[in-house]
Amino acid sequence: MRDVAIVSVSQSTHQRSLDHLNEVEMIQPVIQGAFEQIDATIRDIDFVCSGSSDYLAGQAFSFVMSLDAVGAWPPMAESHVEMDGAWALYEAWLKIQSGHADTALVFAYSKASPGDLPRVLSRQLDPYYYGPLWPDSVAIAGLQARAMIDAGLTSEAAMAEIAHRNRTVALDNPHAQVKGSASIEELLAQPYLSDPLRVHDCPPISDGGVAVILAAGDKAHQWSKRPAWIRGLDHRVDSHNFGARDLTTSPSISIAADKAGVAHGKVDIAELCTPFTHQETIAVKALGLGDDCVVNPSGGPLAANPMMAAGLIRLGEVANRIMDGTADRGVAHATSGHCLQQNLIAVLEGEG
Amino acid sequence: MPPYDNDRVVVELTNPGWSQPEIHIPAGGGDGEPVQRIRVPAALRYRYNPGTAPTEFLLALANKKLVGGVCPETGDVYVPPRGVSPVVGRPTSGTVEIGPNGTVTTFCVVHIGFGVNAPPTPFVSALILPDGAAVSLYGTILEIPIEQVRTGMRLEPVWVDDDELTTSFENIKYWRPLDEPDVDPDLLKGHM
Numbered sequence: 001m002r003d004v005a006i007v008s009v010s011q012s013t014h015q016r017s018l019d020h021l022n023e024v025e026m027i028q029p030v031i032q033g034a035f036e037q038i039d040a041t042i043r044d045i046d047f048v049c050s051g052s053s054d055y056l057a058g059q060a061f062s063f064v065m066s067l068d069a070v071g072a073w074p075p076m077a078e079s080h081v082e083m084d085g086a087w088a089l090y091e092a093w094l095k096i097q098s099g100h101a102d103t104a105l106v107f108a109y110s111k112a113s114p115g116d117l118p119r120v121l122s123r124q125l126d127p128y129y130y131g132p133l134w135p136d137s138v139a140i141a142g143l144q145a146r147a148m149i150d151a152g153l154t155s156e157a158a159m160a161e162i163a164h165r166n167r168t169v170a171l172d173n174p175h176a177q178v179k180g181s182a183s184i185e186e187l188l189a190q191p192y193l194s195d196p197l198r199v200h201d202c203p204p205i206s207d208g209g210v211a212v213i214l215a216a217g218d219k220a221h222q223w224s225k226r227p228a229w230i231r232g233l234d235h236r237v238d239s240h241n242f243g244a245r246d247l248t249t250s251p252s253i254s255i256a257a258d259k260a261g262v263a264h265g266k267v268d269i270a271e272l273c274t275p276f277t278h279q280e281t282i283a284v285k286a287l288g289l290g291d292d293c294v295v296n297p298s299g300g301p302l303a304a305n306p307m308m309a310a311g312l313i314r315l316g317e318v319a320n321r322i323m324d325g326t327a328d329r330g331v332a333h334a335t336s337g338h339c340l341q342q343n344l345i346a347v348l349e350g351e352g
Numbered sequence: 353m354p355p356y357d358n359d360r361v362v363v364e365l366t367n368p369g370w371s372q373p374e375i376h377i378p379a380g381g382g383d384g385e386p387v388q389r390i391r392v393p394a395a396l397r398y399r400y401n402p403g404t405a406p407t408e409f410l411l412a413l414a415n416k417k418l419v420g421g422v423c424p425e426t427g428d429v430y431v432p433p434r435g436v437s438p439v440v441g442r443p444t445s446g447t448v449e450i451g452p453n454g455t456v457t458t459f460c461v462v463h464i465g466f467g468v469n470a471p472p473t474p475f476v477s478a479l480i481l482p483d484g485a486a487v488s489l490y491g492t493i494l495e496i497p498i499e500q501v502r503t504g505m506r507l508e509p510v511w512v513d514d515d516e517l518t519t520s521f522e523n524i525k526y527w528r529p530l531d532e533p534d535v536d537p538d539l540l541k542g543h544m
Contacts, residue, residue, distance in 0.1 A: 022403025071441025
């Protein structure tokens with residue numbers, strides 16, 4: 001295996017609506033930021049891969065136009081996934097592992113603001129049984145939260161505590177959209193949105209993006225004093241059929257964590273893409289994280305949740321803390337689909 | 353109009369390879385009739401904002417003008433402007449007026465029309481380079497026999513009536529020939 005590291009991370013200041021900008025205008029400064037941090041240009045990049053969704057843009061082949069923000073001239077090797085950017089990073093990592101590239105730019109973005117996000121997300125469901133019922137994404141997450149509470153694995157108070165902790169640490173995150181929290185008692189006094197979920201249990205709806213630069217071996221050392229080496233990377237999927245799953249657990253996270261080698265060392269920090277409060281409890285357990293692991297020091301997706309980017313941002317947040325020396329070893333998690341259906345786990349390490 | 357099999361459009365073209373095959377429904381289990389179709393209404397509504405630079409383009413169209421975005425490094429003008437120069441990946445340094453007259457860079461003769469606004473077939477679709485722009489726009493050419501259309505031909509846009517002008521590219525109904533000498537096709541290389 002080749003040594004591959006994240007050497008640069010740049011993200012938007014996420015907002016509810018970047019109404020005046022199109023996707024290209026929104027993502028271009030983010031990509032430029034990733035290059036400027038390491039004094040590089042697109043000419044230094046062998047492969048580009050992005051993650052975005054036409055369903056969010058409300059426009060076919062929207063990702064092709066966002067390539068304007070890359071400067072794809074002369075013609076270059078490029079790919080796209082209709083998934084969270086963490087999976088675009090996976091593709092780029094494979095490309096580097098296969099020896100076809102030494103460097104890669106990975107970016108992901110979405111504007112959820114033009115559409116009705118909970119309804120748009122219902123289109124991830126199968127078209128015959130669930131899809132025709134148009135259940136919104138919050139209601140589906142509510143089913144999972146109810147199953148968790150009924151199984152005694154969480155409580156409304158424990159969920160409020162998770163919301164409170166994430167949004168409180170988000171006060172220190174310059175990119176966060178929702179910063180600070182009312183007290184847990186005040187949160188629990190709020191009405192339900194989709195019983196048992198209250199507004200604080202749900203992620204904000206965000207417009208924003210992220211860009212990450214990967215490099216192999218010596219190139220990584222050249223661009224970063226302390227690269228965030230990707231020591232393990234794996235992704236797994238559970239059934240799309242809710243009735244065939246135990247919604248209170250995540251076998252796919254556990255398997256991916258095992259394959260990525262999460263347990264092979266102390267985990268200083270974990271950035272989990274758990275948009276709903278109860279899902280953090282599922283992910284922490286499935287990953288086997290101990291009490292000494294700091295979970296979501298950025299505030300996680302409860303503080304900002306740009307679809308398609310939120311998972312790649314988790315890798316970026318861990319990488320930043322390794323590059324600046326705050327952490328030696330961290331775990332990043334990305335998810336796609338409803339109720340943590342599909343999951344990617346990355347283990348990042350610094351050296352020296 | 354193509355024939356309809358209840359609510360399913362069956363396209364029948366002269367080339368059978370392009371036509372849709374018949375559906376064969378297998379007999380279902382039990383005594384009931386096999387389920388042949390389910391109806392699932394699906395619609396998502398979006399409030400689409402074109403962005404800063406495309407908004408300038410659309411506002412200009414309402415005044416029968418074309419504008420493009422200027423590359424900060426090469427000075428090339430891209431139309432429609434999207435706020436970023438596609439060759440360098442940097443924000444454009446502003447918008448400038450171009451055209452509205454232009455030159456055919458390439459074209460094709462359309463024999464199968466799609467959409468309610470398509471002219472009677474055959475007609476010519478073309479890429480048209482507005483004067484001062486680096487890339488071409490898409491348009492329909494009318495008011496000339498199709499066999500006389502050629503690369504390098506000069507054109508002008510035909511706009512909808514003033515009281516029908518909106519912030520839409522459809523303000524240009526079509527393009528028609530100008531009585532001007534052709535442009536040397538060599539000068540059009542790289543501008544499609």
